[in-house]
Amino acid sequence: MHNAKLNRARNFTALTIVAVALAVMFVGAILPTPLYPLYQHAFGFSGITLTLIYAVYVLGNLVALLFFGRLADQFGRRSAMLPAIGIGIASTIVFAAAADTAWLFAARALSGFSTGLAAGAATAWIAELHGGTGTGAASRIAAAANFFGCAAGPILGGVLAQFAPWPLRLPFVIYMALLCAVAGAILFVPETVTNPKRFGEAALRPRLGVPRPIRLQFVSPAVSGFATFSLIGFYAALIPNLLGESLHQTAPAVAGIVVCEVFGIASIAILSTAWLGSHAAMFSALALLLPAAWLLVGAEVVHSLPLLLFAAALCGIAGGLGYRGSLEVINRIAPADQRSEVVSSYLIALFAGNSLPVIGIGLLSAAASALVAHAVFAAVITALAGFAALTGVKYPPVI
Helix, strand or coil: HHHHHHHHHHHHHHHHHHHHHHHHHHHHHHHCCCHHHHHHHHCCCCCHHHHHHHHHHHHHEEEEHHHHHCCCHHHHHHHHHHHHHHHHHHHHHHHHCCHHHHHHHHHHHHHHHHHHHHHHHHHHHHHHHCCCCHHHHHHHHHHHHHHHHHHHHHHHHHEEEECCCCCCHHHHHHHHHHHHHHHHCCCCCCCCCCCCCCCCCCCCCCCCCCCCHHHHHHHHHHHHHHHHHHHHHHHCCEEEEEEECCCCCCCCHHHHHHHHHHHHHHHHHHHHHCCCHHHHHHHHHHHHHHHHHHHHHHHHHHHCHHHHHHHHHHHHHHHHHHHHHHHHHHHHHHCCCHHHHHHHHHHHHHHHHHHHHHHHHHHCCCHHHHHHHHHHHHHHHHHHHHHHHHHHCCCCCCC
């Protein structure tokens, strides 16, 4: 009995370390968000360039997912996490030393690669350390850690940029210390891959695909994830500019608070709605995407910060429910022997949603105006949510 309690305590401690490490990795993904206006002022780049800087992060994610996502299965969780943290440290150094726009592209690509590599390894590690009978609770822990890290990043960057010296240096110095701390802690977590391969035996061939029998059922959660992450991506990339240009709120801390609100509420939604079924969670998110998108446009029209904060809260709830619900639907319909390919295909949809609409908004803003671009974006979100709902009703997951 004593040994069993001791083992549970050790597993809980190890799981906590990995969850915190995952959260810290995602701090770096959103840390630069409130700093973008400062970078624009310092380096003089355009709004389109800003959207590309944001989107190159997703390119790093895709490379990690497609070519290196299987390394944690082959060499062990720690053997993937430590290099991921090392690449995150390299990204942080490039950010801290940035002298022009090209440095930002390099730093964001490295950041995307490091978080993409860490996310797969840490998520699997959490599931194995959790040791429960199902994957639902472990998935919620991993997803919540992801979003909690994304919530902490803009607060760290925004508050330090506004109230501390060296606004484009100090946030990254502190973040580097956090990365070093979690790297040290990871060394004490037990490895869960029992027969790791030797280096040189790696299989880097991408594994993607959706089996024909579930393709129609795959459409609804994939489109739901795309739409959900499109709206989340808007907040993560463009909210500081919207605050400055339309609401005349230029303080980095304000931008950090708004983005933190989105991801913080998303984390709480994930952890507090375990009672809600996956399909119901996904449909609830689709319903919430419409007011979240259009209230964002309304806040811009009437120049209302309270309305924007309300829209951000709805976006957070939709983000948490949409991510959890659609991912759980994917896990339910994916054949056990092709789960990796199906989940990877789903993640591609999420990453595309996180980047492509942001690029489109940047191009349309330059051609017309920001308000027109944002209204078109809200209309696209509405259409995608409607399409996902209709296909989800017509082709529900097999129970």
